[in-house]
Amino acid sequence: MIDSKEAYRRYLAQDRLALNRQQDRHPGFFGDEIWKFEILLRKVEYDLNCRRGVFGRIVGKYHKFRFHRLSVKLGFTIPPNVFGEGLSIPHYGTIVVHGSVRAGRNCRLQEGVTIGATNGSHKAAMIGDNCYFGSGAKVLGEVTIADDVAIGAGAVVTKDITEPGTTWAGVPARKISDRDSHSNLCKALF
Numbered sequence: 001m002i003d004s005k006e007a008y009r010r011y012l013a014q015d016r017l018a019l020n021r022q023q024d025r026h027p028g029f030f031g032d033e034i035w036k037f038e039i040l041l042r043k044v045e046y047d048l049n050c051r052r053g054v055f056g057r058i059v060g061k062y063h064k065f066r067f068h069r070l071s072v073k074l075g076f077t078i079p080p081n082v083f084g085e086g087l088s089i090p091h092y093g094t095i096v097v098h099g100s101v102r103a104g105r106n107c108r109l110q111e112g113v114t115i116g117a118t119n120g121s122h123k124a125a126m127i128g129d130n131c132y133f134g135s136g137a138k139v140l141g142e143v144t145i146a147d148d149v150a151i152g153a154g155a156v157v158t159k160d161i162t163e164p165g166t167t168w169a170g171v172p173a174r175k176i177s178d179r180d181s182h183s184n185l186c187k188a189l190f
Contacts, residue, residue: 018088040067104129112136132181150181
Protein backbone atom coordinates (compact mmCIF):
# COMPACT_ATOMS: atom_id res chain seq x y z
CA MET A 1 0.00 0.00 0.00
CA ILE A 2 1.23 3.50 -0.79
CA ASP A 3 1.94 5.19 2.53
CA SER A 4 4.56 7.79 1.58
CA LYS A 5 5.91 9.82 -1.34
CA GLU A 6 8.79 7.34 -1.69
CA ALA A 7 6.37 4.41 -1.92
CA TYR A 8 4.34 6.34 -4.53
CA ARG A 9 7.47 6.83 -6.66
CA ARG A 10 8.48 3.17 -6.22
CA TYR A 11 5.02 1.97 -7.30
CA LEU A 12 5.12 4.18 -10.41
CA ALA A 13 8.64 2.97 -11.28
CA GLN A 14 7.59 -0.68 -10.99
CA ASP A 15 4.37 -0.07 -12.96
CA ARG A 16 6.43 1.60 -15.69
CA LEU A 17 8.73 -1.43 -15.86
CA ALA A 18 5.76 -3.83 -15.95
CA LEU A 19 4.26 -1.91 -18.88
CA ASN A 20 7.64 -1.70 -20.71
CA ARG A 21 7.55 2.10 -20.77
CA GLN A 22 10.78 4.04 -21.15
CA GLN A 23 12.25 5.40 -17.92
CA ASP A 24 12.28 9.08 -18.87
CA ARG A 25 9.12 9.20 -20.98
CA HIS A 26 5.88 10.66 -19.69
CA PRO A 27 2.58 9.61 -21.29
CA GLY A 28 1.90 11.41 -24.55
CA PHE A 29 -0.99 13.81 -25.01
CA PHE A 30 -2.60 11.31 -27.36
CA GLY A 31 -2.40 7.60 -26.65
CA ASP A 32 -0.86 5.89 -23.62
CA GLU A 33 -4.29 5.74 -21.93
CA ILE A 34 -3.42 2.62 -19.93
CA TRP A 35 -0.25 4.24 -18.57
CA LYS A 36 -2.26 7.40 -17.75
CA PHE A 37 -4.82 5.18 -15.97
CA GLU A 38 -2.15 3.52 -13.84
CA ILE A 39 -0.59 6.88 -12.95
CA LEU A 40 -4.00 8.19 -11.87
CA LEU A 41 -4.68 4.99 -9.91
CA ARG A 42 -1.46 5.51 -7.95
CA LYS A 43 -2.21 9.24 -7.46
CA VAL A 44 -5.66 8.40 -6.05
CA GLU A 45 -4.08 5.81 -3.74
CA TYR A 46 -1.54 8.39 -2.56
CA ASP A 47 -4.30 10.97 -2.05
CA LEU A 48 -6.45 8.54 -0.03
CA ASN A 49 -3.59 7.29 2.14
CA CYS A 50 -1.33 10.32 2.57
CA ARG A 51 -2.85 13.70 1.71
CA ARG A 52 -4.38 15.74 4.51
CA GLY A 53 -5.92 19.18 4.81
CA VAL A 54 -8.21 21.22 2.59
CA PHE A 55 -5.79 21.48 -0.32
CA GLY A 56 -5.12 17.73 -0.17
CA ARG A 57 -8.85 16.98 -0.32
CA ILE A 58 -9.31 19.29 -3.31
CA VAL A 59 -6.41 17.71 -5.20
CA GLY A 60 -7.72 14.27 -4.22
CA LYS A 61 -11.20 15.01 -5.58
CA TYR A 62 -9.69 16.28 -8.84
CA HIS A 63 -7.59 13.12 -9.27
CA LYS A 64 -10.56 10.92 -8.37
CA PHE A 65 -12.73 12.68 -10.98
CA ARG A 66 -10.11 12.18 -13.72
CA PHE A 67 -9.54 8.59 -12.62
CA HIS A 68 -13.27 7.84 -12.81
CA ARG A 69 -13.61 9.35 -16.30
CA LEU A 70 -10.65 7.37 -17.62
CA SER A 71 -11.90 4.18 -15.94
CA VAL A 72 -15.24 4.49 -17.71
CA LYS A 73 -13.54 5.26 -21.03
CA LEU A 74 -11.27 2.21 -20.83
CA GLY A 75 -13.82 -0.17 -19.27
CA PHE A 76 -11.75 -0.77 -16.12
CA THR A 77 -13.35 -1.13 -12.69
CA ILE A 78 -10.28 -1.27 -10.48
CA PRO A 79 -10.60 0.35 -7.04
CA PRO A 80 -7.64 1.95 -5.25
CA ASN A 81 -5.44 0.04 -2.80
CA VAL A 82 -6.02 -3.38 -4.37
CA PHE A 83 -2.85 -4.14 -6.37
CA GLY A 84 0.76 -4.02 -5.27
CA GLU A 85 3.51 -2.43 -7.30
CA GLY A 86 4.19 -3.66 -10.83
CA LEU A 87 0.60 -3.76 -12.11
CA SER A 88 0.45 -4.45 -15.85
CA ILE A 89 -2.62 -4.04 -18.05
CA PRO A 90 -1.49 -4.61 -21.65
CA HIS A 91 -4.80 -4.05 -23.50
CA TYR A 92 -8.04 -2.12 -23.42
CA GLY A 93 -11.13 -4.08 -22.48
CA THR A 94 -13.42 -4.72 -19.59
CA ILE A 95 -11.65 -5.55 -16.34
CA VAL A 96 -13.67 -5.81 -13.11
CA VAL A 97 -12.02 -6.13 -9.70
CA HIS A 98 -13.86 -6.17 -6.35
CA GLY A 99 -12.73 -3.65 -3.73
CA SER A 100 -11.82 -6.30 -1.15
CA VAL A 101 -9.33 -8.08 -3.43
CA ARG A 102 -5.74 -7.92 -2.22
CA ALA A 103 -3.08 -8.68 -4.81
CA GLY A 104 0.68 -8.77 -4.45
CA ARG A 105 3.41 -7.38 -6.65
CA ASN A 106 3.77 -7.81 -10.41
CA CYS A 107 0.25 -8.79 -11.39
CA ARG A 108 -0.70 -8.84 -15.09
CA LEU A 109 -4.34 -8.60 -16.17
CA GLN A 110 -5.41 -9.27 -19.74
CA GLU A 111 -8.74 -7.98 -21.09
CA GLY A 112 -11.98 -9.51 -19.84
CA VAL A 113 -10.65 -10.48 -16.39
CA THR A 114 -13.08 -10.50 -13.46
CA ILE A 115 -11.94 -10.92 -9.87
CA GLY A 116 -14.93 -10.66 -7.59
CA ALA A 117 -17.01 -11.79 -4.65
CA THR A 118 -19.93 -14.17 -5.00
CA ASN A 119 -23.12 -15.28 -3.27
CA GLY A 120 -23.68 -11.95 -1.54
CA SER A 121 -20.31 -12.05 0.22
CA HIS A 122 -18.16 -8.95 0.53
CA LYS A 123 -14.92 -10.94 0.59
CA ALA A 124 -12.90 -11.67 -2.52
CA ALA A 125 -9.55 -13.18 -3.55
CA MET A 126 -6.16 -12.90 -1.91
CA ILE A 127 -3.60 -13.03 -4.73
CA GLY A 128 0.13 -13.62 -4.32
CA ASP A 129 3.07 -12.01 -6.12
CA ASN A 130 3.90 -12.50 -9.82
CA CYS A 131 0.48 -13.72 -10.96
CA TYR A 132 -0.82 -13.68 -14.53
CA PHE A 133 -4.48 -13.71 -15.59
CA GLY A 134 -5.22 -14.60 -19.22
CA SER A 135 -7.99 -13.11 -21.36
CA GLY A 136 -11.42 -13.69 -19.89
CA ALA A 137 -10.17 -15.37 -16.69
CA LYS A 138 -12.59 -15.28 -13.76
CA VAL A 139 -11.73 -15.57 -10.08
CA LEU A 140 -14.89 -15.83 -8.01
CA GLY A 141 -15.29 -15.82 -4.26
CA GLU A 142 -13.00 -15.77 -1.27
CA VAL A 143 -10.12 -17.80 -2.72
CA THR A 144 -6.37 -17.68 -2.20
CA ILE A 145 -3.96 -17.79 -5.11
CA ALA A 146 -0.30 -18.59 -4.39
CA ASP A 147 2.75 -16.77 -5.79
CA ASP A 148 3.92 -17.25 -9.40
CA VAL A 149 0.60 -18.69 -10.64
CA ALA A 150 -0.66 -18.34 -14.22
CA ILE A 151 -4.41 -18.51 -14.85
CA GLY A 152 -5.18 -19.39 -18.47
CA ALA A 153 -7.58 -17.64 -20.81
CA GLY A 154 -11.23 -18.29 -20.00
CA ALA A 155 -10.46 -20.18 -16.78
CA VAL A 156 -12.90 -19.96 -13.86
CA VAL A 157 -11.24 -20.19 -10.43
CA THR A 158 -13.60 -20.98 -7.54
CA LYS A 159 -11.22 -22.86 -5.20
CA ASP A 160 -7.89 -22.03 -3.57
CA ILE A 161 -4.70 -22.45 -5.59
CA THR A 162 -2.05 -23.23 -2.99
CA GLU A 163 0.72 -24.60 -5.23
CA PRO A 164 3.12 -21.78 -6.20
CA GLY A 165 4.62 -21.75 -9.67
CA THR A 166 1.83 -23.58 -11.48
CA THR A 167 -0.48 -22.97 -14.44
CA TRP A 168 -4.25 -23.43 -14.21
CA ALA A 169 -6.94 -23.49 -16.93
CA GLY A 170 -10.43 -24.76 -17.67
CA VAL A 171 -13.91 -24.46 -16.22
CA PRO A 172 -13.61 -25.05 -13.31
CA ALA A 173 -9.88 -24.33 -13.25
CA ARG A 174 -7.52 -27.24 -12.71
CA LYS A 175 -3.76 -27.56 -12.75
CA ILE A 176 -2.39 -28.17 -16.23
CA SER A 177 1.33 -27.65 -15.74
CA ASP A 178 4.15 -26.85 -13.32
CA ARG A 179 5.24 -23.81 -15.35
CA ASP A 180 5.25 -20.57 -13.41
CA SER A 181 3.94 -17.21 -14.59
CA HIS A 182 7.33 -15.59 -15.28
CA SER A 183 7.22 -16.12 -19.05
CA ASN A 184 4.06 -13.94 -19.14
CA LEU A 185 5.53 -11.09 -17.09
CA CYS A 186 8.10 -8.42 -17.91
CA LYS A 187 11.63 -9.81 -17.39
CA ALA A 188 12.82 -6.48 -15.92
CA LEU A 189 10.68 -7.08 -12.80
CA PHE A 190 12.80 -10.01 -11.60
